[in-house]
Amino acid sequence: MASYETSIIKSSRIECLDGLRALAAIWVLVGHCMLLTGWQIPIVSEPDLGVDLFIMLSGFLMVFHYQLRQEKEPWQRPETWLKFWTRRYFRIAPLFYVMLFLALALGPYLYDCRIIIDDFLSRSHQAPERYLDGSLKNIVAHLTFLFG
Known part of the structure; x- marks a missing residue:
């Protein structure tokens, strides 16, 4: 063991x-x-x-x-925190930004698809802003991870 x-x-x-x-x-x-x-x-x-x-x-x-x-890398040292958050950022952010770009670019198409699915399942339609919000406020919130 x-x-x-x-x-x-x-x-x-x-x-x-x-x-x-x-x-x-x-x-x-x-x-x-x-x-x-x-x-x-x-x-x-x-x-x-x-x-x-x-x-x-x-x-x-x-x-x-x-x-x-x-x-x-003891946690008491500030450079340890900087290394930790830098590693986390570069592990998560690149794919996140690619997917954010795709979501913004494909939002209208995805919303149209969602309406078709909701109609087929006899559900009420999703809020359009979930798919179509290309506002500067929304984009900045996502770019800076301050959304939600």
């Missing part, structure tokens, strides 16, 4: 948790598709549970990796 724990610390990865996080991400995607189409499969059609699992595992892995770097 001790050699297993040592190999985990040396490798700095816990592959089974990476796999479980991938399954949680797929759960979120499939759950949102089910919400969109009206299909129901118990538990799978609840993407909020997948989000909770993904966030919980991500938090655990962040603490795990911090503990591996604790001697080299």
Whole structure:
């Protein structure tokens, strides 16, 4: 057992948790598709549970990796905080900005598709501003991560 724990610390990865996080991400995607189409499969059609699992595992892995770097990067030093937030930003922001651009560019098309789906499922239409808000205020809020 001790050699297993040592190999985990040396490798700095816990592959089974990476796999479980991938399954949680797929759960979120499939759950949102089910919400969109009206299909129901118990538990799978609840993407909020997948989000909770993904966030919980991500938090655990962040603490795990911090503990591996604790001697080299102690939290008491301001440069450690700067390194942490810089790594987080460059891990998340590039894909986020690509998807933001696509959402703004494809918003009218996606809204038209959503209306067709809502009509087919006999649901009331979504608020158009969820898809069509190209205002400067909305764009700046998203560019700076101050939305929501």
